[in-house]
Amino acid sequence: MSKRSVVLVVSLFAIIGFAVAAFFYDRASTDPQAEVPVPKASSLVRFHSPSFGPADAPVTIVEFFDPSCESCRAFYPIVKQMMAKHPSDVRLVLRYVRLHKGSEEAIRILETARKQGVFVPVLEAxxxxxxxxxxxxxxxxxxxxxxxxxxxxxxxxxxxMSADITATVEKDAADATAVGVSKTPTFFVNGKPLTNFGAQPLYDLIRGEIDQSR
Structure with a gap:
């Protein structure tokens, strides 16, 4: 397959992934009219949260994420691709949200995987x-x-059911409420909420923050 064909195929999957994400994002909303306020930084990044990318990256993406959410699943490869484009400039912090019956059980699975050092493969599985x-x-x-x-x-x-995992679940739930999260995924980039949901608006916000840091 030619290089141009590979690019076209990757782009097609990204478009399909975004379309699926946008569809389920609306379905996951508990309050479609709610606007996400600009939160205090302390409500976004906690020391216990899973983090990917350099700790000193100039741009921090915070994603309020429900492992049971179809839109979060569809957006996972999109965000991963964005980070791969800017490996030294971006880090991702995941915060958990419970919107479905299986959400808390899945969150606890992920947190035990983090304790065992297999978070990424378990998350993807x-x-x-x-x-x-x-x-x-x-x-x-x-x-x-x-x-x-x-x-x-x-x-x-x-x-x-350890105390530290329970504390993570409860703290993330409290922070999600504090910043007005009503649907997943909800993104903040350097504390700025993504007000126009979509892959391209998210990339534009990330790119703008990278440019400002230079």
Whole structure:
């Protein structure tokens, strides 16, 4: 396949991914008329939050994220691609939101994966299998996928109700409420809310913050 063909194929998948994300984003909203206010920085980035990219990156994306959310799943490769374009300039901080029956169970799976050092493969496996456990309170298929991705499931089930994981779940829920998050994914870039949802508006906001930092 020629280089031009590869670019066209990648672009096509990005467009399809965005279209799916935009569709489910509207469905995930609990208050379609709500506007996200500009939050205090302390409500966005917490020391306990999963973070990807350089700690000293000039641009920080904060994503309020529900592992049960179809739009979050569709946006995952889009955000990953954006970060790959600017590896030294951007970091991503994930904050958890619980909007579905299986959300909290999946969040606890991810946090045990972080304790075991297998967060990324488990995250990707849980998202890939989302259709099999979405709105299942026990998220049984997510557990199966996580185990196949390298999670020690028996150990994880012992860890999942630990005080620190519970504190993370509750703090993220409180911060999401404090900043007015009513749908997922909700993005902030250097504290600025993404008011026009979409892949291109998000990239434009990131690119603008990178340019300002130079």
């Amino acid at each position: 849980v998202l890939e299998s989302q259709g099999q456990w979405h709105d299942d309170a026990t998220a049984s298929a997510a557990w199966t996928a996580a185990g196949q991705a390298g999670l020690d499931v028996d150990k994880a089930r012992e860890q999942m």
